[in-house]
Amino acid sequence: MKKFLIVSLVGLFVLTGCYKNTTPRNVTKAINVGTWKVARMVDNDKNITSQYNGVTFSFSDGQNMNVTAPDTSFVGSWEVPTNAKRPAHLFINLPETYARTIQLSDDWLVTFRATEEIHMERLNGKFGESDNCILRKI
Numbered sequence: 369m370k371k372f373l374i375v376s377l378v379g380l381f382v383l384t385g386c387y388k389n390t391t392p393r394n395v396t397k398a399i400n401v402g403t404w405k406v407a408r409m410v411d412n413d414k415n416i417t418s419q420y421n422g423v424t425f426s427f428s429d430g431q432n433m434n435v436t437a438p439d440t441s442f443v444g445s446w447e448v449p450t451n452a453k454r455p456a457h458l459f460i461n462l463p464e465t466y467a468r469t470i471q472l473s474d475d476w477l478v479t480f481r482a483t484e485e486i487h488m489e490r491l492n493g494k495f496g497e498s499d500n501c502i503l504r505k506i
Contacts (some may be wrong), residue, residue: 392448395456397502398481399427399448407485407504411471414498419438419468424506435462435469442466444473455479458488476501 395465405422406425422438444462454480464468476488489500 375393377465389455390455390481392450392456394432395402395458395478395481395486398483399446399458399486400429402426402505404486404503405506406472406501408502409499410500411469412430412499416471419471433460433462433468437466437468440466444469456481458486471499472501474499 373505377436404425406417406423407413409417409420424436425437426434426445428434431447433446435442435444436497440464444460446457447459448460449459458476458478460472460476462473464470464473472489476490478486478488480487484505486503487500488503489498
């Protein structure tokens, strides 16, 4: 019985440790400061990071997301619902008229958050491909 309890506690620690610092408040606090870029973007298991070269994002308190690209700039929206404890979800909604950023518009699960970096993932497709994105402060 002791062995089962120890294994259960270790398992619980491992599962919850992956989402450290990803509470909605921590994610919102981090993302509201500075300008961000896509450091890595994988869509349907294909690396499309280069598609985001030169594109930057600024997140405001009013849930506006200012996007600046070499050839345009526009405003989208973002939200981190506060009704969940962790891990946080980051909802990003960008206009479909700018094809370079369309894969970023979605509901993302925040798997890691630091002052300078946010890691996100989502399950996509019927085969369980994993999409992931890393936002890095610049």
